[in-house]
Amino acid sequence: MRIKILAVAFWGVFLSAAIAGSSKPGFVLRFYLQSTTQTGSNWTLVEVPDPPQTIAIEKYGFLSEKYIDKATLLPDGTTLIQFDSIGVNVLNTTTSANIGKIMVVVCNNRVIYAPVIDQPLTQGRIMLPGIQPEELKQLREYIEKHKKG
Numbered sequence: 001m002r003i004k005i006l007a008v009a010f011w012g013v014f015l016s017a018a019i020a021g022s023s024k025p026g027f028v029l030r031f032y033l034q035s036t037t038q039t040g041s042n043w044t045l046v047e048v049p050d051p052p053q054t055i056a057i058e059k060y061g062f063l064s065e066k067y068i069d070k071a072t073l074l075p076d077g078t079t080l081i082q083f084d085s086i087g088v089n090v091l092n093t094t095t096s097a098n099i100g101k102i103m104v105v106v107c108n109n110r111v112i113y114a115p116v117i118d119q120p121l122t123q124g125r126i127m128l129p130g131i132q133p134e135e136l137k138q139l140r141e142y143i144e145k146h147k148k149g
Helices: 002-020 085-097 134-146
Strands: 029-033 042-047 052-058 069-074 079-082 103-109 110-113 124-127
Touching: 029 052, 042 110, 069 134, 079 085
Parallel strands: none
Antiparallel strands: 029 103, 042 052, 069 079, 079 124, 103 110
Protein backbone atom coordinates (compact mmCIF):
# COMPACT_ATOMS: atom_id res chain seq x y z
CA MET A 1 0.00 0.00 0.00
CA ARG A 2 2.84 2.41 0.88
CA ILE A 3 4.45 1.96 -2.54
CA LYS A 4 1.16 2.78 -4.27
CA ILE A 5 0.80 5.94 -2.18
CA LEU A 6 4.39 6.94 -3.03
CA ALA A 7 3.78 6.32 -6.71
CA VAL A 8 0.58 8.39 -6.68
CA ALA A 9 2.36 11.25 -4.88
CA PHE A 10 5.32 11.09 -7.30
CA TRP A 11 3.13 11.14 -10.42
CA GLY A 12 1.02 13.89 -8.89
CA VAL A 13 4.08 16.14 -8.82
CA PHE A 14 4.75 15.55 -12.51
CA LEU A 15 1.12 15.92 -13.56
CA SER A 16 0.72 19.16 -11.64
CA ALA A 17 3.89 20.49 -13.26
CA ALA A 18 2.58 19.55 -16.70
CA ILE A 19 -0.75 21.21 -16.00
CA ALA A 20 0.95 24.34 -14.65
CA GLY A 21 2.99 24.59 -17.83
CA SER A 22 -0.18 24.23 -19.92
CA SER A 23 1.21 21.82 -22.51
CA LYS A 24 3.24 18.72 -21.81
CA PRO A 25 6.58 18.61 -23.63
CA GLY A 26 7.25 15.61 -25.87
CA PHE A 27 10.32 14.71 -23.85
CA VAL A 28 11.03 15.35 -20.17
CA LEU A 29 14.43 15.09 -18.50
CA ARG A 30 14.61 16.57 -15.00
CA PHE A 31 17.29 16.73 -12.34
CA TYR A 32 16.24 16.79 -8.68
CA LEU A 33 18.13 17.02 -5.39
CA GLN A 34 17.68 14.89 -2.34
CA SER A 35 15.72 16.87 0.24
CA THR A 36 17.24 17.13 3.69
CA THR A 37 14.13 18.64 5.25
CA GLN A 38 10.72 17.11 4.86
CA THR A 39 8.66 20.03 6.10
CA GLY A 40 5.95 21.78 4.18
CA SER A 41 5.00 20.65 0.68
CA ASN A 42 8.25 21.26 -1.22
CA TRP A 43 9.32 17.61 -1.30
CA THR A 44 8.13 14.17 -2.39
CA LEU A 45 9.25 10.57 -1.96
CA VAL A 46 10.69 8.52 -4.84
CA GLU A 47 12.06 5.04 -5.30
CA VAL A 48 15.61 5.01 -6.65
CA PRO A 49 17.08 1.89 -8.25
CA ASP A 50 20.71 1.57 -7.16
CA PRO A 51 20.79 0.82 -4.30
CA PRO A 52 17.02 0.29 -4.08
CA GLN A 53 15.68 2.79 -1.55
CA THR A 54 13.05 5.43 -0.97
CA ILE A 55 14.35 8.98 -0.61
CA ALA A 56 12.85 12.43 -0.31
CA ILE A 57 13.59 14.81 -3.17
CA GLU A 58 12.83 18.46 -3.66
CA LYS A 59 9.54 18.86 -5.47
CA TYR A 60 10.93 21.01 -8.27
CA GLY A 61 13.91 20.08 -10.41
CA PHE A 62 16.96 22.29 -10.63
CA LEU A 63 17.61 21.50 -14.31
CA SER A 64 15.53 20.32 -17.26
CA GLU A 65 15.76 19.41 -20.93
CA LYS A 66 15.42 23.12 -21.68
CA TYR A 67 19.12 23.65 -20.91
CA ILE A 68 20.55 20.74 -22.93
CA ASP A 69 22.65 21.59 -25.98
CA LYS A 70 23.62 18.13 -27.13
CA ALA A 71 22.96 14.44 -26.43
CA THR A 72 25.44 11.85 -27.70
CA LEU A 73 25.10 8.07 -27.50
CA LEU A 74 28.39 6.58 -26.33
CA PRO A 75 29.69 3.11 -27.31
CA ASP A 76 28.91 1.71 -23.83
CA GLY A 77 25.22 2.66 -24.20
CA THR A 78 25.28 5.68 -21.91
CA THR A 79 24.18 9.09 -23.14
CA LEU A 80 26.48 12.08 -22.77
CA ILE A 81 24.43 15.18 -22.00
CA GLN A 82 26.01 18.58 -22.63
CA PHE A 83 24.31 21.66 -21.21
CA ASP A 84 24.14 25.21 -22.56
CA SER A 85 25.85 28.06 -20.66
CA ILE A 86 22.96 28.48 -18.21
CA GLY A 87 22.84 24.73 -17.57
CA VAL A 88 26.62 24.63 -17.02
CA ASN A 89 26.36 27.34 -14.35
CA VAL A 90 23.35 25.75 -12.63
CA LEU A 91 24.94 22.28 -12.64
CA ASN A 92 28.24 23.62 -11.29
CA THR A 93 26.63 25.76 -8.58
CA THR A 94 24.12 23.12 -7.51
CA THR A 95 26.55 20.20 -7.37
CA SER A 96 29.22 22.32 -5.64
CA ALA A 97 26.78 23.24 -2.87
CA ASN A 98 25.33 19.74 -2.44
CA ILE A 99 28.25 17.32 -2.08
CA GLY A 100 27.01 14.15 -0.37
CA LYS A 101 23.39 14.48 -1.50
CA ILE A 102 21.73 12.27 -4.09
CA MET A 103 20.91 13.77 -7.48
CA VAL A 104 17.88 12.05 -9.02
CA VAL A 105 17.53 12.09 -12.81
CA VAL A 106 14.06 11.42 -14.19
CA CYS A 107 13.45 10.69 -17.87
CA ASN A 108 9.84 10.69 -19.04
CA ASN A 109 8.58 10.06 -15.47
CA ARG A 110 11.09 7.23 -14.85
CA VAL A 111 14.03 7.43 -12.45
CA ILE A 112 17.06 6.51 -14.57
CA TYR A 113 19.97 7.57 -12.40
CA ALA A 114 20.49 8.54 -8.78
CA PRO A 115 24.17 9.06 -7.94
CA VAL A 116 25.56 10.60 -4.80
CA ILE A 117 27.21 13.91 -5.70
CA ASP A 118 30.86 13.31 -4.82
CA GLN A 119 32.35 16.28 -6.65
CA PRO A 120 31.17 19.42 -8.45
CA LEU A 121 30.19 18.91 -12.07
CA THR A 122 32.02 21.91 -13.50
CA GLN A 123 32.20 21.07 -17.22
CA GLY A 124 28.46 21.04 -17.90
CA ARG A 125 28.42 17.39 -18.93
CA ILE A 126 26.98 14.25 -17.40
CA MET A 127 26.84 10.65 -18.60
CA LEU A 128 23.42 9.10 -18.08
CA PRO A 129 22.67 5.38 -18.19
CA GLY A 130 19.13 4.27 -18.86
CA ILE A 131 17.98 6.56 -21.66
CA GLN A 132 16.25 4.29 -24.18
CA PRO A 133 16.84 4.69 -27.97
CA GLU A 134 13.35 6.16 -28.53
CA GLU A 135 13.89 8.62 -25.66
CA LEU A 136 17.24 9.69 -27.11
CA LYS A 137 15.50 10.29 -30.43
CA GLN A 138 12.84 12.38 -28.65
CA LEU A 139 15.52 14.36 -26.80
CA ARG A 140 17.42 15.11 -30.00
CA GLU A 141 14.19 16.22 -31.67
CA TYR A 142 13.43 18.44 -28.68
CA ILE A 143 16.92 20.00 -28.82
CA GLU A 144 16.66 20.62 -32.56
CA LYS A 145 13.21 22.18 -32.24
CA HIS A 146 14.10 24.42 -29.28
CA LYS A 147 17.71 25.30 -30.02
CA LYS A 148 18.31 29.02 -29.88
CA GLY A 149 19.85 31.11 -32.60
